[in-house]
Amino acid sequence: MDGKRLKAIVGGSAGNLVEWYDWYAYSSLSLVFAATFFPKGDLTAQLLGTAAVFAVGFLMRPIGAYIMGRYADTHGRKAGLALSVGLMFGGSMMIAIVPGYNTIGIAAPAILLLARMLQGLSVGGEYGASATYLSEMATRKNRGFWSSFQYVTLIGGQLSALAVTLALHALLNDQDMAAWGWRIAFVIGALLALLVYVLRRRLAETPSFTNMAADRPKSGLAALWKARPREFLLVAVISAGGGLTFYAYTTYLQKFLVNTSGFAVQTATQIMTAALILFMLAQPLFGHLADRFGRRPMLLFFGIGGMIVSVPVFSALAVEKSALVAFAIILIPLTLLSAYTSISALVKAELFPAHIRALGVALPYALGNAAFGGTAEYVALWFKQAGVEAGFYWYVTAFLGLATIAFLLLPETKRTSLIEED
Template identity: 55%
Template sequence: MGSQQQSPSSIPNAHLTFGQRIKSIVGGSAGNLVEYYDWYVYSAFTLYFAPIFFPQSNSTIQLLQAAVIFALGFFMRPLGAWIMGVYSDRKGRKAGLTLSVGMMSVGSLMIALLPTYNSIGIAAPIILLVARLLQGLSLGGEYGASATYLSELATPKNRGFYASFQYITLISGQLLALAVLLVLQATLSHDELQQWGWRIPFFIGAALAITVLWLRRNLIETDQSIASQKSGANKKSSAFALFKEYPLEALKVFLLTAGGTLSFYAYTTYTQKFLVNTSGFSKETATEINACAVLFFMLLQPIAGHLSDRFGKKVMIWFFGIGGVLFTYPLFTMLSGTTSAMTAFFLIAAGLLITTGYTSINVIAKSEMFPAHIRSLGVALPYALATSIFGGTTEAIGLLFKNYNFESGFYIYISVMIGISALTYILAKNPSELDKDRV
């Protein structure tokens, strides 16, 4: 009798070949592409669909109303992080990763088929809100499962490099959203985009989920997750257990995320509106500038991940903290007054370079604070809370400062939060639970 063939999901992580490890990491992080594509499509196309869902004469008020729904979607993320984090800890990283993708596609399909305000009145923005809440629930679960999976599957010497795949796919989702926008801007008129063209990317997002579900069907489960399930320790994963047994760790994740996510959304999603609403660029030019800057940001991720492996996480967070505190105000001030597309690109790229100090270490820094049985929840829930409060409100707060003629207050706000996040990690002791859990 021949030996029984080992299923892909049962291969011990230490025995994985380089190709198997890369395939698993790509599959584990691919959901970020779909999830964040769907999430950013809303932001990228706000300039076109805001007038048909929020009929107002003032364009800033229209954008503000759309931004409020964008922010409210973030407030479902903690609930999603709680539910999906516990599910991922108890049922396995693979199960959590698979479930989150389908939920996002449903929300995208709802938006793609949504009638306008003129057709169904106030029900239109209400249904839009419901769809965004569903997407927020999904996205809240994706981050924790993905971050935990990547950190557990990576080898100790290359954690930063492997973990960078999360932001590579995350940013790829945003770039894909911007690429779809650029193609549609080149092929459709402004009126066609505003009337029906904006629906196309939401249909694309719903369809992309099928590919990711196929990629994830043969994912390799991590050793830590399997060991936790066999020992029964994973049954202790709950929000009560998290805040009772690991309150300081949860607080560190929350504060580290606060400035990082604010900086990330300020230089990615908000700058597109900023270039149009403050700097005076056309929508098309603003999209092109934003897409080029975000592409630059994506290419930085594996380099920064490798640097964090070589020089340590604190070096990277020092770079983020000092750079963010010193240069956020002048970068946005110069951006507000420039009329040069090239200058605008370099200013945004400089802000994203600074933000890379956070993105290069955040997945590992958060995962290392918690043991395997509660790691997915421990990473996801405080992150989702901070992202909801600070990331989700980035555009709304920026537009409020703009509406009250005190836009520089927004720059100060970003600088202060970056400083708080950097100091949180620099001053804290961060023992690596990842190494303790390796089997």
């Protein structure tokens, strides 16, 4: 790969890491800064306030996917990448500097909500823009390998937010952390976003965009649905099953290890951190395998394998008391999941023509992921509260079954890819 392409891949990937660092920093630190933005007294009410703001940010992601997908199709992938990380800079800096409830009253949570909405727009747009950019900039024979770095950096952002949170807790006492220390994490995120914005402004545009005809059809929902309704629905179903599985085996599983398995919070955190590091490192390997053997074998390995192991894995973890054994069990579904996450963005990009590609990747993904990935934790806790926790294991299995049907209906996009430029 030449230096220009390599710089483009690094630029696209680095921005994705920063985007997800900023997104997850909110989750990692919400317990600390809840009292800053909401009236003092009831901790549960404060946490509900921060959770509600988090949920609004999540709901903004499909809106961001639509707006930013159209923008990247109309004004260029590079412009879309720069705008998405610019919005993240604005949202993170607002959170970092806004005064607390005791200083400006109700304006504090209102500004926090606005900042989180900007972050939701940013993350919603980032997926389609970065997936399209990385897929179009990679060479044909190595597209699986290079596009896998989207999830390398997504997981890397999650781990980076966790690492900064742990470092701040280690360096500051609880009083300083609650008073001002948590703001450092958002300042770091904002400055990194600004740095990546400058980098992305200097990236090369993709050949797929520059080669598009000036009189091409406009990108939009009507054009997308008219041109590729089948692909739109398949991507939404795939994203629902894949997103649900991702959140079930990453974000929710840490809480599962505490609430169901009985591990201490610190132990559960250590188990999941180690597992996520290996999960991150597995992405390029499965991307390479997809380049060699095709996309569908990887997707079916994930879908069929996930259906087989989900119930046994959750059932075994529910009664496991050894941290080492729990870690080994968790690696089973995460290995299967790697076969999907490493190429999920690429497969979507290869299904759509260039003039609606960014929107085609972003919008059905955001809809499926928000509806089922974003609600995974809520559904899991609902089953637990109802006394039928095993119902969630079968819920995951059922959606993996739907995703597998969609995988079978997909063409082998390694051969039929609509990304024509090499």
